[in-house]
Amino acid sequence: NAGVTQTPKFQVLKTGQSMTLQCAQDMNHEYMSWYRQDPGMGLRLIHYSVGAGITDQGEVPNGYNVSRSTTEDFPLRLLSAAPSQTSVYFCASSYRRGREAFFGQGTRLTVV
Amino acid sequence: AQKVTQAQTEISVVEKEDVTLDCVYETRDTTYYLFWYKQPPSGELVFLIRRNSFDEQNEISGRYSWNFQKSTSSFNFTITASQVVDSAVYFCALRDAGGTSYGKLTFGQGTILTVHP
Numbered sequence: 001n002a003g004v005t006q007t008p009k010f011q012v013l014k015t016g017q018s019m020t021l022q023c024a025q026d027m028n029h030e031y032m033s034w035y036r037q038d039p040g041m042g043l044r045l046i047h048y049s050v051g052a053g054i055t056d057q058g059e060v061p062n063g064y065n066v067s068r069s070t071t072e073d074f075p076l077r078l079l080s081a082a083p084s085q086t087s088v089y090f091c092a093s094s095y096r097r098g099r100e101a102f103f104g105q106g107t108r109l110t111v112v
Numbered sequence: 113a114q115k116v117t118q119a120q121t122e123i124s125v126v127e128k129e130d131v132t133l134d135c136v137y138e139t140r141d142t143t144y145y146l147f148w149y150k151q152p153p154s155g156e157l158v159f160l161i162r163r164n165s166f167d168e169q170n171e172i173s174g175r176y177s178w179n180f181q182k183s184t185s186s187f188n189f190t191i192t193a194s195q196v197v198d199s200a201v202y203f204c205a206l207r208d209a210g211g212t213s214y215g216k217l218t219f220g221q222g223t224i225l226t227v228h229p
Contacts, residue, residue, distance in 0.1 A: 041221060102159070
């Protein structure tokens with residue numbers, strides 16, 4: 001039982017490049033979400049999903065895209081990387097709305 | 113809209129001192145869930161506790177205790193006899209149960225706790 005797995009752990013991108021952060025969970029959780037963590041700002045919600053085929057925007061969705069074709073996977077796409085997207089990204093999943101979220105190990109992304 | 117405020121940005125204590133981390137929240141829902149997470153220097157997020165809005169019973173787990181008061185919209189976290197290993201960033205978070213915001217977990221800004229030997 002691996003829990004929530006994020007890849008890669010570290011990534012450096014050039015401005016304008018695109019990439020996909022991968023997130024997979026093996027707990028059959030309905031809810032999955034992506035957060036970014038910036039100093040002094042806590043964790044801010046980018047996008048979330050309440051089930052396969054259902055996604056919605058969070059607090060800071062601009063510049064990011066998501067899809068949820070399976071229960072297990074919830075990739076986050078950066079369409080055209082900008083230095084403002086330099087951050088630590090966390091993927092999380094939870095069984096249902098009232099339960100605690102389990103987090104992946106995080107991806108440290110630097111955009112130069 | 114949901115909001116979580118952790119007014120203490122940084123706290124520094126000496127080992128064995130007690131320390132309380134404050135958390136104040138805002139929500140329009142009558143049913144909601146509150147959480148505390150710990151983020152040690154290694155960076156992962158560790159779940160500590162979950163509390164339902166309809167359960168105001170305080171909880172103690174070893175050196176950790178939580179005081180939930182709906183009247184003041186607060187969910188404070190106390191570490192008794194702090195240890196160096198408690199040094200971490202602590203986050204308070206809120207999740208509404210219904211409406212259009214279900215599934216969203218809103219975090220406070222975090223409190224950096226440093227425990228000195």
